[in-house]
Amino acid sequence: MYDPSERKIDRDVEESMRLFQRSQVGEAAPLAPLQPKRVLVAADGSSQDATSIAVADRLRKRFGCELAVLDARDSAAGDDLTNKLTAGLQDVEQLTKPSGESFEQILSAAESWKCDLLILPCPYGRDFEKVGADSAGTVLDVLLARSPIPLIAIRRPFEPEAAPFQRVVFSLWRENEAAVLAASWAAGMIAPGGHLRLELVLEEEFYENIRDVMGALDESIKFDAEKLCNALAASHAHMHRTLQKTATAHNFVYELTVCREAEAHEMDVTEEASHALFAVGLERSDHASHGHVQDRVRRAASPVLVAPR
Amino acid sequence: MEVLLAVESGHSPGWVMALFALGMLLTYVGVAFERFHKTVAALSGAAVLTALAVRLEVFKYEEIHAILAKDLNIFGVIVGTGILVDVTSRSGLFHFLSMGIVRATAGRAAALYFAICVLTFVFVAVLTIVPAMLILSSLVLVICRSLDYPAKPFLLSVAICANSGAIVTFASGLPNIMIGTAAGIPYVHFLMVSAPYAVVSLVIAIGVLRLVFRNDLAWRQDEATQQALQARIAEFDPWALVESRWVLVRSGVILGLTILGFAFARMVGVGMDFVAMCGGTAALLFAGKSVEDTIAKVNWTVILFFVGLFVVIGCVEHTGALELVATRVVDLSGQKMAALVPLLSLFAGVGSAIVDNIPVAATLIPVVQNIHALGVPEEPLWWAVILASNLGGNATPIGSISCVIALHTLKKEAGVTVGWGEFIRIGGLIMVLQVAGVMAYLLAIYYAGAFPEL
Numbered sequence: 001m002y003d004p005s006e007r008k009i010d011r012d013v014e015e016s017m018r019l020f021q022r023s024q025v026g027e028a029a030p031l032a033p034l035q036p037k038r039v040l041v042a043a044d045g046s047s048q049d050a051t052s053i054a055v056a057d058r059l060r061k062r063f064g065c066e067l068a069v070l071d072a073r074d075s076a077a078g079d080d081l082t083n084k085l086t087a088g089l090q091d092v093e094q095l096t097k098p099s100g101e102s103f104e105q106i107l108s109a110a111e112s113w114k115c116d117l118l119i120l121p122c123p124y125g126r127d128f129e130k131v132g133a134d135s136a137g138t139v140l141d142v143l144l145a146r147s148p149i150p151l152i153a154i155r156r157p158f159e160p161e162a163a164p165f166q167r168v169v170f171s172l173w174r175e176n177e178a179a180v181l182a183a184s185w186a187a188g189m190i191a192p193g194g195h196l197r198l199e200l201v202l203e204e205e206f207y208e209n210i211r212d213v214m215g216a217l218d219e220s221i222k223f224d225a226e227k228l229c230n231a232l233a234a235s236h237a238h239m240h241r242t243l244q245k246t247a248t249a250h251n252f253v254y255e256l257t258v259c260r261e262a263e264a265h266e267m268d269v270t271e272e273a274s275h276a277l278f279a280v281g282l283e284r285s286d287h288a289s290h291g292h293v294q295d296r297v298r299r300a301a302s303p304v305l306v307a308p309r
Numbered sequence: 310m311e312v313l314l315a316v317e318s319g320h321s322p323g324w325v326m327a328l329f330a331l332g333m334l335l336t337y338v339g340v341a342f343e344r345f346h347k348t349v350a351a352l353s354g355a356a357v358l359t360a361l362a363v364r365l366e367v368f369k370y371e372e373i374h375a376i377l378a379k380d381l382n383i384f385g386v387i388v389g390t391g392i393l394v395d396v397t398s399r400s401g402l403f404h405f406l407s408m409g410i411v412r413a414t415a416g417r418a419a420a421l422y423f424a425i426c427v428l429t430f431v432f433v434a435v436l437t438i439v440p441a442m443l444i445l446s447s448l449v450l451v452i453c454r455s456l457d458y459p460a461k462p463f464l465l466s467v468a469i470c471a472n473s474g475a476i477v478t479f480a481s482g483l484p485n486i487m488i489g490t491a492a493g494i495p496y497v498h499f500l501m502v503s504a505p506y507a508v509v510s511l512v513i514a515i516g517v518l519r520l521v522f523r524n525d526l527a528w529r530q531d532e533a534t535q536q537a538l539q540a541r542i543a544e545f546d547p548w549a550l551v552e553s554r555w556v557l558v559r560s561g562v563i564l565g566l567t568i569l570g571f572a573f574a575r576m577v578g579v580g581m582d583f584v585a586m587c588g589g590t591a592a593l594l595f596a597g598k599s600v601e602d603t604i605a606k607v608n609w610t611v612i613l614f615f616v617g618l619f620v621v622i623g624c625v626e627h628t629g630a631l632e633l634v635a636t637r638v639v640d641l642s643g644q645k646m647a648a649l650v651p652l653l654s655l656f657a658g659v660g661s662a663i664v665d666n667i668p669v670a671a672t673l674i675p676v677v678q679n680i681h682a683l684g685v686p687e688e689p690l691w692w693a694v695i696l697a698s699n700l701g702g703n704a705t706p707i708g709s710i711s712c713v714i715a716l717h718t719l720k721k722e723a724g725v726t727v728g729w730g731e732f733i734r735i736g737g738l739i740m741v742l743q744v745a746g747v748m749a750y751l752l753a754i755y756y757a758g759a760f761p762e763l
Contacts, residue, residue, distance in 0.1 A: 016447035
């Protein structure tokens with residue numbers, strides 16, 4: 001029929017072989033989705049506070065979890081912020097403000113109240129519109145470094161749906177020890193019948209480094225981004241299958257996308273229009289993981305869930 | 310003056326016919342031996358013959374556009390099915406199905422072997438040879454490595470069974486599309502005439518291959534071996550190949566609807582090209598992830614190859630040479646179907662084994678049309694060309710793209726070289742049996758008066 005060159009046959013057969021090899025995942029059990037039991041909202045008096053409380057309240061209704069609010073501004077403004085925020089809501093505990101800077105207050109309250117999920121505005125104490133993607137703020141930086149529990153950073157204010165997070169995007173860039181934890185939280189937070197997308201992202205810098213190193217080792221090696229995307233998918237095949245099984249077991253839709261950084265950014269814009277929740281795992285001992293998480297938070301206009309390990 | 314008279318009578322002088330026939334032959338030599346790229350050979354032949362045709366006043370230059378215009382529908386089918394097949398393949402549907410079926414064999418050699426042969430047959434029928442071969446070759450290599458089976462019996466069998474799959478439907482192979490379009494053969498006629506013989510030819514192929522490879526595979530395995538194989542094959546999970554179930558389902562539905570569309574195209578008064586383009590567009594709309602990438606995967610090499618080929622054949626046809634061949638063939642056979650069917654089958658089979666089945670089919674289309682114009686029933690002749698030109702490729706390592714892909718992959722990935730002699734002993738025997746079967750099958754249908762009329 002047609003006359004593929006030997007090089008094309010080689011490339012296509014190799015690509016197809018790699019795809020089949022991805023199915024060699026052995027036993028992959030579904031994840032046990034993680035859901036919060038005690039949610040602490042840290043308020044800063046910014047326009048994001050209302051969204052934080054609304055999201056927390058929706059989660060409380062869905063999971064039956066306990067809810068507390070903390071005025072974690074550096075100094076008390078005397079405007080009774082927590083009362084204002086919880087007006088009309090039943091059974092919301094208002095925590096006594098501990099001493100110290102905002103991040104110290106939040107960490108202290110989280111520990112003493114024994115919460116398992118933090119919700120806070122980001123950037124802390126400032127409006128998202130003023131700072132945009134330039135900074136996630138010191139409070140978040142410190143919490144990312146010290147908080148033992150997952151947190152949801154609320155970026156731009158919005159009115160959450162009755163069952164929030166119809167769409168969850170779980171991003172992975174490379175091997176990450178917190179991946180399973182983050183995936184479990186992502187699966188737990190998704191609304192019933194919602195849509196979870198595992199997004200494997202090939203960083204441009206990483207690709208260029210690998211390409212240069214491979215080229216230096218052997219000039220004959222033809223290395224392209226597609227190969228690296230395939231390798232990324234192959235190395236996360238077990239996670240993919242695990243999430244697939246989790247989706248079947250817990251009645252949500254799941255898909256995998258493998259893309260380069262620029263494509264991921266384009267897709268983010270679409271996801272943000274539906275107030276998707278972005279989920280990431282933070283491997284504390286890995287500098288690259290810190291960079292990924294901070295970049296993810298800075299670029300997002302939608303809430304970002306960070307699960308640390 | 311002689312030239313002008315010839316043009317007016319519709320025939321060129323003998324030396325012009327001979328010159329153009331030589332030009333066509335040289336083009337086919339270029340196609341067969343790949344000194345040049347096939348497409349370059351066809352386009353070069355087209356350029357030379359067009360210039361000669363205009364210079365010798367065989368036709369006016371504008372006639373070239375008319376030659377190509379009558380084959381536009383073939384391009385529509387190639388583009389539409391190309392997009393659809395690419396999108397479906399990317400969805401992982403066929404990788405998923407094939408791995409699922411392989412897993413169901415529990416890795417036992419005999420079951421695996423027959424499953425791979427049948428899978429090849431079905432996949433080629435649906436996807437055409439090249440995409441199906443890429444999937445099956447890679448599957449065989451991965452599974453054979455994992456289960457410690459030799460790849461050679463599997464890959465050679467895949468190569469040969471693929472040519473049986475190519476005769477199942479209108480859209481299973483390019484010769485079918487070309488002849489089906491030129492002769493106006495409805496899709497369902499393929500299911501009535503061609504598909505049953507496809508199964509017969511598959512049985513012939515598997516029978517011979519089973520015999521040839523009787524000592525190359527452990528056809529019987531004890532309980533302990535079977536359990537070990539089962540454990541190793543269980544490591545493969547076909548669902549891990551699926552990135553999105555919705556894309557998978559949508560791709561499957563669009564493919565299924567397109568096949569149905571082919572079947573009912575004539576009934577609703579549209580061409581196969583329209584159905585193929587609708588299928589391709591639906592795939593881009595509902596199941597395609599990257600429109601640009603998918604359109605870029607359309608096989609423009611084939612389309613340009615066809616452009617060159619159609620022009621070459623159109624030029625030769627305008628000299629009257631092919632009509633002359635048809636007259637001689639009819640004279641030789643005494644208008645007897647018992648002679649015409651074997652003659653065409655033999656020519657199509659042997660020609661395909663040496664050159665390529667597409668030029669052979671393309672050349673025989675005007676020949677059969679001319680034979681039919683002389684009052685001979687056309688149905689058995691079309692089917693003879695379709696069946697024999699597809700199955701003829703089994704005879705040599707270069708006769709079919711399935712053999713080219715399998716032998717190259719076997720050498721590259723498994724380090725096994727299969728020589729011409731060894732291949733011809735296996736494939737040649739199968740081709741002879743299959744083409745002999747074609748003759749008997751078609752003559753039996755003809756004398757039973759059971760050919761669906763066109």
